[in-house]
Amino acid sequence: MIEATNLIKEFRVTKKESGLRGALKGLIRPERETVRAVDGVSFRINKGEIVGYLGPNGAGKSTTVKMLTGILHPTSGEILINGVSPHRERTRVVQNLGVVFGQRTQLNWDLRLGESFELQRRIYRISDDRFAAQMDTMRSLLGLTEFENTPVRQLSLGQRMRGDLAAAMLHSPSILFLDEPTIGLDLTAKQAIRDFIREVNTLHQTTIILTTHDLEDVEQLCKRLIVINHGRVVEDGPLEDLIDRLAPYRQIEIDFVQEVPVIEIQGVDVVEVNGNRMVLQFDRRAFSAASVISAVTQRAAVRDLSVREPEIADVLKRYYQDSA
């Protein structure tokens, strides 16, 4: 179980100015300012949850993750992972954590993949039996056998990612941090990773914290979302609730036989008009799709239509736009 209470992280940054004058000034008397990357973040994650940790770049995501994994010390606030503080008892906490960075590998670049697994075995003091069992599981879940003997530098991105995941899971950690695990992968590879994550969560009740920009990842895996922006938690709850609350609408895309008619119905908005095509949006708590459709077909002849549910993208749009 992960418990974060009022986390604050401040950094002292040097202000840089442009041009030759600014560069000279930076050389002789640089100005410093304090930046709050994380500003009072609190949450509680229970065992077995798969939580999506989202937010625009610079929102404080990686800073929080670094604090949770013990790499960074918070300026103030408390973190307890299974009752132990990662920055006070690092080795104890880390024994039970698995971490995968999408953009940086933890594997040894020049040697065979298998060697990195061997190293993990020694670092985490995994018994021979458990190691053999875990390797078998990983092999079957991730298809490692075909590239276990290839040097890591020769692996494709998808293979490398699978290797990283296996290495992170070898010591059966109860908590797994995944930082952009599907970045840069093709669709099949992405799906394989998602299946693996789900499998691991089902089999071992591994708590998983997933940081990602890929919304398909979120949709398939995360029951719960924590959204962070400007260093603060702005949303925290089950995915469906979030969608219900922030994007409580449906959209209908209609192809009319002839020109688009004027639609003036209370509570129904015209979102887009494109030739004979129109997109309408309505509050789904107030109307049913059927009633809106019948109201429209009464006004004009309809060739085709489709109903569109709101997506996570719609939910998050406001935050990502806000920071841009």
Place this chain on the structure above:
Amino acid sequence: MSDFLNSCKHYASVGSFQGRMALQRQLEYPLFLVSWLIMIPLKYLIGVWMLKILVDQFQPLAGWTFPQLAFLYGLGMLSHGLMVVVSIQSWFLDHMVIQGGFDRMLLRPLNVFFQFTFMYLNLIGCVDLIPAVIIFVTGCSLTGFDWTFGNSVGVLSVVLGATLIRSSFYTLTACVAFWTKRATHMRAIGHDLMERSTLYPLSIYPKAFQWILTFVIPLGFISFYPSTALLNINHGTALPLEIAMWTPIIGIAMFGLSQIVFNRGLRAYESAGS
């Protein structure tokens, strides 16, 4: 007690495996080994040849004849070579800070200083030992150095101690990177300082510099003072010959200091991130 033993076994198994991995890594790139094999002996052998030319064309340098200079040079190079083999990561501490190498180490349930100290075995560094041995052996024969038991133990302990001094010095100076979070180039300063104070006798410098290189940054103990003791030369500084062989003690002390500073630096890194 068994906890401690288990811990030792744990660290030993990880350390030896990482050493083996490091060796394997380098064997993947043989071409680099070849170029290093050409350049390093060339550089240092010609370096000592330049000293000979100076002595021939001019005079013994600060009273040191060429045989004595060769002995000094070789002795200095032995610890340099050894350091390059076992401790070359101290040269890259600042890069590791920038590229997040310490993040990776912090995520492992092991002491970070240990991981750092034993992370790499630089096989290619053995190439540096080739000119070192050649020059030292030449110096020994030219000076008529007597390989008594006492002298042999002395040379061994000096070389080991000097290796500790060198690697600790690099680590200590590179630790600035923990606070400044950027490539420090302290390594270049350390390297130059050490070359100037171990390949040439300290007597060529004014007393003030000799004092600094003895009591403030004890680089004089890497090869100069031990050479004066082993060859029985009066070097003219106010340091009794007994202390001249204190190299191993100073090496251990500096290693301890480097560990303290490293851990402090790591804590600053954990507070300030990268």
Place this chain on the structure above:
Amino acid sequence: MADRLHFTAFWPRILPYVYVMRLKLLVSLAYRFDVITTLVTNVILLVGTVFLWRTAYRDLGTVAAVNESQMITYAVLAVALRSFFTCNVESTLNDRIREGNIAMDLIKPVHLIGLWLSEDIGSACSAVTLRTVPILLVSCLFFTIPAPADLPSFLLFLPAVLLSYALLWMLSVLTGLMTFWTMELGGLQNVKGVLVDILSGALVPMWFFPGWFQNIAKLLPFQHIYQTPLAIYIGRISPGNALDAIGLQVVWSLILILATRGLWMQACRRTMVQGG
């Protein structure tokens, strides 16, 4: 009027190079720490070399037609020159080729060699302010004011230095280009570095070496990188002979220009065929 037109056609063409130079200068200033540490390494080199020569010359007069103060001047200026003889083009080439980005570079509408030369000149200019001047100051304050033998010597020294830089720069390009054929041989840079250190007269001038070694050195371009301009400066090469020496520098420059062009063409062809 024609001049004006000429200028307006000329300026936009060299503008990118000027901008690159300015950028390099800014970048150098941004790294405060680097500035200090590189200065310190140069000072250490200066101090070490000067004291070595002082010790060698102790109570001696003239050796190999050079006296102590001349040799100290030589040593000081050698360090001074070294402090701004930057040739990053070598590692730039090495990196770009190894990472496969060189193909992208060839697409750009700027002449690559010109671009890299501008970058290095920019670095050299900033190095002069941040490193060379302080070193000369240190020398003036603590050791000696490195004065030239006489005015003609100084005047002849200047073109010699420019040619020296050109020689060194082209050698760096050649070494960098070799990466096309020896991908993993990052060590070639180091080999060249060692050769330059030894044979250029930067540490110990050739005239102290035995005859056979001097003869070998004469056949190579290296000694023209440090020794020739410095020997002119201290007067060991009299102004009369200096023109010959500079002439040799020019000859070597031409040889290297041809070699560089040839290798560059080969390299480009290879990239076009193999795709970077």
